[in-house]
Every structure is written in C-alpha cells, then in structure tokens.
Amino acid sequence: MLKLIQDTLISQVVTLWTVFRHLFVKTDTVEYPDEQPYMFPRWRGRIILSRDPDGEERCVACNLCAVACPVDCIALQKAEKDDGRWYPEFFRINFSRCIMCGFCEEACPTHAIQLTPDFEMAEYKRQDMVWEKQDLLIDGTGKYHDYNFYRVAGMSIKDKDKGEALNEAKPIDVRSLMP
Amino acid sequence: MTLEIGSALTIGLILGTVIGVAAMLIWVERRLLGFWQDRLGPNRVGPFGLFQVVADMIKIFTKEDWTPPFADKFSFVLAPAIIMTVILLSFAVVPFAPNLGIVDSNIGVLFVLAMASLGAYSVMLGGLSSDNKYALLGSLRAAAQMVSYEVFMGISLLGVVALSGSFNLREIVLAQEDMWYVLPQFVGFVIFLIAGVAESHRLPFDIPEAEQEICAGYHTEYSGMKFGMFFVGEYLGLVLISSLITVLFFGGWYGPAFLPPVFWFAIKAFAFIAFFILLRAAIPRPRYDQLMSYGWLFLLPLSLINLLVTGAIILNSQ
Ligand code: SF4
Ligand code: SF4
Numbered sequence: 001m002l003k004l005i006q007d008t009l010i011s012q013v014v015t016l017w018t019v020f021r022h023l024f025v026k027t028d029t030v031e032y033p034d035e036q037p038y039m040f041p042r043w044r045g046r047i048i049l050s051r052d053p054d055g056e057e058r059c060v061a062c063n064l065c066a067v068a069c070p071v072d073c074i075a076l077q078k079a080e081k082d083d084g085r086w087y088p089e090f091f092r093i094n095f096s097r098c099i100m101c102g103f104c105e106e107a108c109p110t111h112a113i114q115l116t117p118d119f120e121m122a123e124y125k126r127q128d129m130v131w132e133k134q135d136l137l138i139d140g141t142g143k144y145h146d147y148n149f150y151r152v153a154g155m156s157i158k159d160k161d162k163g164e165a166l167n168e169a170k171p172i173d174v175r176s177l178m179p
Numbered sequence: 180m181t182l183e184i185g186s187a188l189t190i191g192l193i194l195g196t197v198i199g200v201a202a203m204l205i206w207v208e209r210r211l212l213g214f215w216q217d218r219l220g221p222n223r224v225g226p227f228g229l230f231q232v233v234a235d236m237i238k239i240f241t242k243e244d245w246t247p248p249f250a251d252k253f254s255f256v257l258a259p260a261i262i263m264t265v266i267l268l269s270f271a272v273v274p275f276a277p278n279l280g281i282v283d284s285n286i287g288v289l290f291v292l293a294m295a296s297l298g299a300y301s302v303m304l305g306g307l308s309s310d311n312k313y314a315l316l317g318s319l320r321a322a323a324q325m326v327s328y329e330v331f332m333g334i335s336l337l338g339v340v341a342l343s344g345s346f347n348l349r350e351i352v353l354a355q356e357d358m359w360y361v362l363p364q365f366v367g368f369v370i371f372l373i374a375g376v377a378e379s380h381r382l383p384f385d386i387p388e389a390e391q392e393i394c395a396g397y398h399t400e401y402s403g404m405k406f407g408m409f410f411v412g413e414y415l416g417l418v419l420i421s422s423l424i425t426v427l428f429f430g431g432w433y434g435p436a437f438l439p440p441v442f443w444f445a446i447k448a449f450a451f452i453a454f455f456i457l458l459r460a461a462i463p464r465p466r467y468d469q470l471m472s473y474g475w476l477f478l479l480p481l482s483l484i485n486l487l488v489t490g491a492i493i494l495n496s497q
Binding site for chain 2: 012
C-alpha cells in the first residue's frame with residue numbers, strides 16, 4: 001500500500017514540483033540573431049581558399065579535395081604559370097550541396113582550403129549558393145600562419161631539381177613509407 | 180445599463196472576456212511550457228510575444244478550410260460547433276463575482292454536468308463523421324473516457340452539494356464565506372481535479388487526441404477554423420474547469436478585501452489554469468487501459484467513500 005502511494009501519488013507530486021522549479025532556472029535559449037552564439041574556432045562552416053605568407057594563393061589545383069568530397073560539390077580547372085607552378089583557373093564550390101564535412105580540408109596538401117566558423121550563408125536564389133574563386137579566396141593565411149607548401153616540399157627551377165640546393169634535404173620517396 | 184446578473188452588458192462582458200482569455204491561453208501556455216522546459220517560448224511578435232495570438236488567429240483564419248469528400252458533411256460541421264456552444268453555455272451559471280453572472284440557476288451544478296456530457300457528442304461526432312481510422316479510434320477513446328470520468332466527476336461534487344445544501348453555484352460560493360470547501364472536501368477536490376483534466380482531455384489525459392499514437396485523434400481530418408474551434412474549445416474547457424474548481428472548492432470570489440472580488444476569482448482561476456499547464460509539462464500520458472482501470476477501480480470507489488463519509492459526518496452533526 002505504501003509502495004503504491006509512493007509510486008502513484010508522491011512521485012507525481014515530486015515530478016510536478018521539479019518541473020515547477022524550472023520556472024526559476026535560467027533558460028538555455030540563445031536568442032539568435034539578437035544574440036550571437038559562441039562559435040568554436042574549429043567549427044566547420046563556410047569554406048575559404050587561403051594564401052601563403054608571401055601572399056601567393058596556396059592552391060596547387062591537385063584536385064585532391066574534389067576527389068575527397070563525398071557530394072562532389074567542388075569543381076576546379078588546373079592552369080599552369082610560366083614557371084610550371086599549377087594554380088586553379090576556376091575554383092567553384094556549390095554550397096547548396098556541401099555538407100560541411102571538412103574532408104576537403106583534410107585532403108588538401110597545402111592547407112589552401114579551410115573551413116571557418118561562419119555559418120550564415122542563407123541566400124534567396126539557389127544560384128547564389130555557388131561560390132567562385134574570387135568569392136572564396138581570402139587575403140590571409142587562415143588557420144596556418146607560417147605554412148608555405150613550397151618551403152617544405154622544395155621546388156624545381158631551371159637547372160636545379162628538388163633538394164639539390166644548399167641546405168636542402170633530398171625529397172622523401174613517399175612510396176618507401178609504405179608499411 | 181448597470182452591471183447586474185443577466186443584463187445584456189454583463190453577458191457581453193463575460194462572453195468577450197472568456198473567449199479573450201481562452202485565446203490568450205494559446206500564448207500563455209506556450210510561454211509557460213517554454214519556461215518549464217528551460218526555453219523562452221514565443222517572444223517575437225510584439226512585446227513579450229503577446230501578439231502571437233493575433234498571428235495565430237490570422238493563420239488559422241486564412242488556412243484552407245477543407246472538408247474531406249468522404250466525410251459526413253452535416254455532423255462534420257456540427258461537431259466543432261457543439262463543443263464551443265456547450266462550453267460557452269456552461270459559463271452561464273458560473274458566478275464570477277457577487278453581481279457578475281448570467282443566470283442564477285437553482286440547478287447550476289447539474290447544468291454544468293449536463294453540458295459536459297453533451298460535450299462528449301462533439302468529439303464522438305467529429306471522429307465518426309471523419310471516416311478515418313485514427314479519428315474513429317480517437318472518438319472511441321473519447322467516448323469511453325468522458326462517459327466514465329463523468330460518473331465520479333458528478334459524485335465528487337455531491338460532497339460539496341451536501342455541505343452547502345444547494346445545487347446553485349452562487350449559493351455554494353456564499354456558503355464558503357467562512358471556510359473554503361477544499362479543506363473538508365479535499366478528496367473530492369482531488370477527484371474533481373483529475374476528472375476535470377480527463378473531461379477537458381488535456382494532457383496527461385489527452386488520450387482521445389494522443390498525437391504520438393493516433394495522429395491527432397478525433398480532429399485528424401479537421402483544418403482551418405473548424406480545427407480552430409476544437410482548439411479554442413479545449414482552452415475554453417480549461418478555463419471552465421478552473422473556474423468551477425474555484426467556485427466549488429476555493430471560495431469563488433472570496434478573498435482579502437484589498438482587491439475587488441472578481442480579481443480574486445481571476446487569480447484563483449488562473450492559478451488552476453497554470454497548474455493544468457504544469458501537468459502538461461510534467462506528467463506523461465498513461466496507457467488507455469491504465470486510464471480506464473484507474474478511473475473505475477480507484478477513483479470511483481474513492482469518490483463513493485468520500486460521499487459516504489461526508490454524509491455520515493453531516494448526519495452526525497445535525
Ligand atoms: S566540406 Fe565536405 S562536402 Fe563540403 S566541399 Fe568539403 S569535402 Fe565537399
Ligand atoms: S584546395 Fe588543396 S586539395 Fe584542393 S585542389 Fe587546391 S591544393 Fe589541391
């Protein structure tokens with residue numbers, strides 16, 4: 001009998017009281033857009049293309065990001081400068097398909113493509129969700145301030161191959177790294 | 180025209196206030212539920228979101244009012260009208276203040292109970308005429324629930340009637356000048372409260388319309404203003420039950436003299452409305468068979484015992 005009262009009556013009253021007390025608990029709601037939520041620095045949001053510390057664009061048009069992308073929303077075309085360096089002639093991301101997974105960022109060997117904490121990307125027209133290179137390219141280095149791909153990987157110029165200059169290590173044969 | 184019982188001004192005032200309050204409850208309920216769930220609730224339209232009601236009204240009036248081709252037209256249209264009508268009619272006998280009321284009826288309690296029984300037709304007809312399996316299930320549940328909870332809703336009131344010696348709601352209030360009936364009739368109060376929740380099919384006893392089980396139950400096929408009438412009818416029922424509890428057990432308009440009587444009535448009634456909303460926020464819905472056996476095996480005997488004991492005490496003290 002006591003158990004019955006405990007289960008039916010007391011527990012209901014306790015429930016009611018517990019819920020009632022929440023009238024005086026601060027609400028969890030963040031009143032966006034009046035109030036901006038804190039966005040974590042590693043939040044995966046709007047994608048940018050960054051430049052290296054010398055101000056050159058980092059992307060070498062290797063297409064790794066486009067291959068890694070699970071929804072195939074990156075399109076780019078390789079072009080070549082006079083010194084043989086590759087760069088993207090156009091670089092297009094269709095944000096209406098992008099799922100902000102960050103695979104492109106992980107695939108990129110040059111840290112060119114990066115995801116940022118910005119998520120406010122709503123548009124009225126679907127076509128406006130397709131961003132071109134001039135929309136994506138920023139002037140800064142993004143999350144990696146000192147990284148310059150060519151300083152690390154070396155570069156072959158006229159009469160000199162990779163790793164042949166003074167103080168330069170020979171490039172590693174990546175195939176020898178196989179387990 | 181003066182404010183006296185039954186004058187046209189009083190009737191208009193009460194009708195307007197009651198419907199206005201029922202409409203405002205849309206906002207009140209959502210905000211209170213929000214706070215109890217650590218949210219804010221609607222606060223965008225107007226100050227504190229007060230105009231949310233207006234927005235909801237505009238929405239519901241401009242929605243397509245669709246009658247399904249397979250429905251039985253006549254009763255389909257009739258059903259939502261019934262619930263509004265009977266509940267508004269019930270307010271006729273509620274005494275809001277010493278000089279505020281519509282009729283001073285000798286059979287007030289019986290009238291309210293009769294209207295509540297008629298209200299069952301609304302949900303039954305609504306579900307039956309929709310010709311939809313969810314609606315049918317909902318109306319079956321509604322019929323069973325309302326019929327069985329009406330029984331001890333009535334019986335739980337008999338203690339109050341016996342104590343005050345009158346079926347007139349106004350005299351019941353007058354009889355509580357010294358002591359509210361919630362003290363001598365506490366069991367009756369609890370039973371009436373539970374039966375009231377079941378009668379107005381509010382959560383946790385919203386089994387006829389249990390969204391998670393049977394869509395929206397008896398009003399699955401309703402849209403536009405017909406749905407709106409069921410919706411407002413539910414809130415009107417909430418106001419009615421709260422007013423009745425105030426009148427029958429909490430001394431109606433009585434209270435310390437620094438506020439006019441009608442304010443005391445409003446405060447008490449609102450406290451119960453808030454309590455009903457709290458019930459919704461806190462307590463999960465029982466199973467259908469649990470509801471029925473709880474009613475017949477527990478509440479009915481309890482209300483009978485309550486009536487017996489009350490009767491014995493009254494007889495003994497004479
Ligand atoms: S975040 Fe994912 S979906 Fe978006 S572009 Fe990069 S790889 Fe594709
Ligand atoms: S963004 Fe990175 S991964 Fe994509 S093409 Fe350019 S360098 Fe390659």
